[in-house]
Amino acid sequence: MFDLATIGSFIGVSVVLMFAPGPDIIFTLTQGLTNGRKAGLTVALGLACGNFVHTLGVALGLSVIFESSQLAFWIVKLFGAGYLFYLAFMSYVHRKEAIGESTSGGKQEPNLFRKGFIMNVLNPKVAIFFLAFLPRFVNPENGSLPVQFLILGTLFVVLVIFVFGAVGFFAGSLGGLFLKNKRFSYTMNLISAIVFIGIAISLLLF
Numbered sequence: 001m002f003d004l005a006t007i008g009s010f011i012g013v014s015v016v017l018m019f020a021p022g023p024d025i026i027f028t029l030t031q032g033l034t035n036g037r038k039a040g041l042t043v044a045l046g047l048a049c050g051n052f053v054h055t056l057g058v059a060l061g062l063s064v065i066f067e068s069s070q071l072a073f074w075i076v077k078l079f080g081a082g083y084l085f086y087l088a089f090m091s092y093v094h095r096k097e098a099i100g101e102s103t104s105g106g107k108q109e110p111n112l113f114r115k116g117f118i119m120n121v122l123n124p125k126v127a128i129f130f131l132a133f134l135p136r137f138v139n140p141e142n143g144s145l146p147v148q149f150l151i152l153g154t155l156f157v158v159l160v161i162f163v164f165g166a167v168g169f170f171a172g173s174l175g176g177l178f179l180k181n182k183r184f185s186y187t188m189n190l191i192s193a194i195v196f197i198g199i200a201i202s203l204l205l206f
Contacts, residue, residue, distance in 0.1 A: 002142065002151070010137045014156055017133075018163045023199040027119065028164045030195050031112060032171030034188045039112050040168020046113040048160040050120025054130045055153025059146040063127040073124050080122030081200040087115060088196035095189040123203060 018025065024047050032040025057063040065072050120126055130153065138148040175188070 002137075002148075006137055007155075010152060010155065011159065014159050015163060018160065023123075023202065024120070024160075025164065025167060026195055027116070027199065028168045029171045030188070030192050031115075032168040033175035034192055035108065035112065035172070036175060037169045037172030038109065040170075040172040041165045042109045042112045042168075043116040044161055044164035044168045046116025047120050047164060048157045049113075050117045050123075051126065051130075051160055052153065052157045053121050054127045055134075055150060055157065057127055058130045058134055058153065059149040063131040067128060067131060076122060076124040077203055080119070080124070081203050083118055083122055084196045084200035084203070087119075088193040088200070091189050091193035091196060095186055095193070119199075125203065 028040060028043050028047065031043045054063065067073075134149050134152050134156075137152055138145055142148060
């Protein structure tokens with residue numbers, strides 16, 4: 001269905017785009033630094049699953065709604081921004097707590113996965129990105145377009161897991177050296193709050 005040149009080009013462009021400064025990689029970095037290596041990997045997995053939802057949207061034609069309907073686009077943007085402002089507020093509320101102190105037992109990873117997943121799903125710009133990006137690598141002569149979208153989207157999700165997972169892992173390795181430091185925890189919680197606010201504002205304005 002796809003030749004090696006197309007797949008190679010898709011992988012190369014995708015990886016370059018993933019390393020470009022943006023909300024996802026910044027979020028992964030801050031969560032890895034703040035909560036450790038496992039948290040960084042978990043966030044990457046949540047973001048990747050959010051990307052897969054948008055892949056399904058493109059394959060099923062749902063993402064066209066966001067491109068054609070300003071109302072639908074803004075409704076989702078408002079929900080996404082509201083969720084990010086909520087995360088910023090929670091980071092600020094718990095700024096004086098040691099990293100991981102506000103999350104007990106085994107609940108931390110599911111919470112971080114959910115944050116990454118919801119953050120990506122409620123960002124209509126990701127849907128528009130997939131709608132603009134994936135069609136550049138499909139060809140009607142190669143068979144079913146939805147199947148091609150699913151294959152490329154799944155490949156993109158796998159790349160996200162590896163690339164963002166590596167970023168989160170190494171950020172967690174660095175952050176793990178300071179996790180017990182109260183001042184570091186306080187600073188990183190404030191930085192996380194600022195990052196969430198910044199992403200929310202970016203989502204609303206651009």
